[in-house]
């Protein structure tokens with residue numbers, strides 16, 4: 001360990017913002033042999049890190065931004081890990097004033113991608129490279145290998161890539177880090193990653209709810225079901241930790257911990273951002289949207305308290321064959337998950353087209369195989385699908401996914417129908433199935449919608465048998481004219 005105040009530019013990377021994420025990433029860099037300059041607004045955090053983990057590698061302790069910048073080799077590389085929003089802007093401004101053209105500022109926080117686009121453009125004017133890097137994996141991933149999604153200029157990746165790749169997770173020897181594209185692309189794909197994470201968690205929650213309320217299983221039995229599922233196509237980090245959470249016993253009451261946790265889910269905002277962006281892009285991310293709304297519904301405590309005990313209507317019978325129904329839930333979960341990921345990847349394609357990012361979805365699936373919260377076997381299949389056809393219109397059309405859905409479709413319908421008859425909410429299962437049925441439909445009721453729009457707003461419509469736009473003179477003689 002080297003702990004010193006120095007003017008010698010010997011650090012390969014600097015990390016400012018040494019809360020849980022920043023300190024773990026700084027340690028990760030040091031453990032991989034990089035000399036790391038440390039900085040935090042309040043020096044106490046820097047000293048706490050050095051006190052507890054100074055032996056992890058070679059650190060340079062600094063107090064001021066000037067000292068911090070002076071400790072870095074050129075081109076200087078600084079990773080910002082502070083609270084997203086105004087704090088990030090404040091730190092960028094301080095750094096930019098102290099840095100020189102050609103230096104690289106990396107924002108590893110959960111920034112909104114439009115902020116990243118703005119920041120990249122402003123810093124480019126000043127000759128600085130700005131890299132918005134999505135980082136996933138939580139505090140454990142930050143320390144032992146996260147999935148890293150850096151955007152920004154291509155030339156900055158040349159100076160930065162090897163450093164980031166060295167600390168990222170690796171799967172089959174491949175780093176879970178790749179250059180995503182220009183300006184805000186890294187933070188955009190990280191945002192959609194989090195949106196997919198919301199959908200995945202909601203689907204798992206619905207499966208748990210069905211096992212509990214339709215089959216009457218206790219938490220430990222459900223944990224066993226999830227552990228079993230984790231040995232097959234559903235194998236993933238989220239399924240694995242679900243079993244762990246369900247197996248946890250509360251020390252105070254002796255009950256399963258999940259049964260004493262208040263059932264009101266919170267959110268920090270990336271799911272909401274994903275849905276807002278999808279609305280702007282016109283991409284139907286129904287699974288993610290239902291997941292965000294399901295959390296909001298769970299947190300609507302006033303309404304829930306007032307509505308408790310409202311009529312359910314006549315309910316159906318519980319499934320007679322628990323084993324069969326458990327298998328139905330597994331298949332419904334897998335099919336719904338495929339839809340949620342298909343929607344998320346559609347949003348990435350739409351964002352990429354809107355902003356001219358040219359995001360490689362196969363490469364993205366590759367770096368999500370490890371390190372991040374949605375890491376799963378499944379990502380290999382997504383990578384293969386986009387490798388085989390980079391222009392694939394929807395993941396559900398790739399042969400592997402098409403077959404998986406076909407194998408599960410009967411189960412999926414049974415689960416949604418049974419849940420409905422039992423009064424058990426399954427918003428994500430049901431909306432994913434409706435999305436699938438909507439996509440494959442010969443004809444949608446949108447024709448009627450177009451007729452109504454033309455009626456009240458003269459918005460025009462297209463005909464199935466002629467080119468161009470048409471309008472019916474609804475308040476006149478109801479003849480049709482070309483618009």
Ligand code: NBP
Nearest residue numbers: 017018019020021022041042081082083084087109110138
């Ligand atoms: P927090 O998001 O809690 O931020 C705390 C850090 O921000 C501290 O170092 C604090 O300095 C610094 N800071 C603040 Br607050 N305002 C500042 C300002 N005006 N100027 C300078 N520094 C300021 O830390 P975190 O949970 O480690 O997350 C860091 C970033 O990584 C966030 O953007 C987060 O969204 C993102 N992220 C988090 C996770 C996760 O699992 N937690 C995962 C992926 C990404 P102080 O010590 O002086 O108060």
